[in-house]
Amino acid sequence: MQVPQLTETMTDFMISSVYPAEAVYARQLEELGDPHAQPPVMEELKAEARRRGLWNLFLPHAEPGHTPLSNVEYAPIAEIAGRSLHLAPEAMNCSAPDTGNMELLSLFASPEQKERWLAPLLDGKIRSSYVMTEPEVASADASNISFTIERDGDELVLNGKKWWISGAGRPECTLLIVLGLSEPEGSRHARHSVVLVPKDTPGITLERELTVMGYHPHDSHMEINFDNVRVPASSLLGRPGQGFAMAQARLGPGRIHHCMRLIGMAERALEIMVHRTSSRVAFGVPLVDQGVIREWIADSRVEIDQARHYTMHAAHLMDTVGNKAAASEISGIKVVVPSMATRVIDRAIQACGAAGLSQDFPLARLWVEARTVRFADGPDEVHRRAVARTEIKRLQSALDGERPTLAHHLRQEQNS
Ligand SMILES: Cc1cc2nc3c(=O)[nH]c(=O)nc-3n(C[C@H](O)[C@H](O)[C@H](O)COP(=O)(O)OP(=O)(O)OC[C@H]3O[C@@H](n4cnc5c(N)ncnc54)[C@H](O)[C@@H]3O)c2cc1C
Structure with missing residues (x-):
């Protein structure tokens, strides 16, 4: 499917399936009485997303039966999905943390590991x-x-505590991808390894769930706690000591995907702000005609567009020079976009009055x-x-270079 057609299909999927499912999902979750149980409507959405070809679109590496999209091509799709963050990304098998995990497995897993874990994840x-x-x-x-990973014969023994x-906590989660210290004598960035651990391995205890600002998120x-958890040595992903590098490889795409979805969340908040304030009158004037509300609308539009352009720039760099060379821009958008989305959603909450805080609007949840x-x-x-480090390095190396640059000129000015 061509990208413009994909975007159209995605928008249609949201309007005809995802938005109507939001209330159904909330009701089913309440009826199930367990915040981590899967409401049946999610399986219906997954089937529909598959039917429409909206499945695993995040993955830039070719896996069997998968046509890769570039980051620039994926961005508008992820943005639209972010408008219904708790439904659309999962329905399309494009939600965190699975996307980063699938990418990691796709890049580093052995054929046996791929068969055991990547295939059912992609499915x-x-x-x-x-x-x-x-x-x-x-x-x-x-x-x-x-957290320690120690070799004992042909097994690995894992000990320590992790959180967040x-x-x-979800029953469908069966794989834990664990980063731990395996080579304590190694250099700072070569001491860690990644191990693939079935969640039901003896010695693993899910001790408690952390709330987020008082919420019990569905994702949990x-x-x-890991107490002498034993897995076969073949559960190691990649090579010993390669964990830090693999973690970095995983995080770049994960970060930009968060940013793409957050832009969609901010767009939805802005839409809600305009609709709500257009339909209510205070002190004889529609709220939307109050100067302050117009300022919120204008600032939100400008800030969303700035954030989107910056994100697309980072996506373009990832596509053209690679994730590593784009690391500073990925860090840059990770600073800009979540704060932008928080501000825009906060304005929308304020503009909606107390209702904006309630379950009748998605805003409180989006803000959190x-x-x-x-x-x-x-x-x-x-x-x-990270951004500062790159910038300082860039400008210092310009000063050290032979070719006259603006930096040389500024230094001369300073010294004169
Ligand atoms: C909703 C949510 C989901 C998460 N999901 C996962 C997950 O699935 N798996 C997982 O492993 N982790 C997860 N995390 C954890 C997250 O990655 C960590 O919280 C994050 O990396 C920060 O680590 P920390 O909490 O230990 O903060 P700390 O390392 O204790 O840092 C505390 C604060 O110190 C400041 N700080 C730190 N370094 C610097 C610096 N160099 N310069 C200036 N200030 C600094 C920052 O303000 C920082 O917030 C999740 C967190 C949240 C909130």
């Missing part, structure tokens, strides 16, 4: 979690990870989701640090 039969963050260490710096493990963020992405896949401060 939407199981889900997976990415298990890195630890309560005891500042995990914003992944080189701190101290998204999706692990779990604290998990956007706010969490300022931590998930790395906090803002760490991404700013």
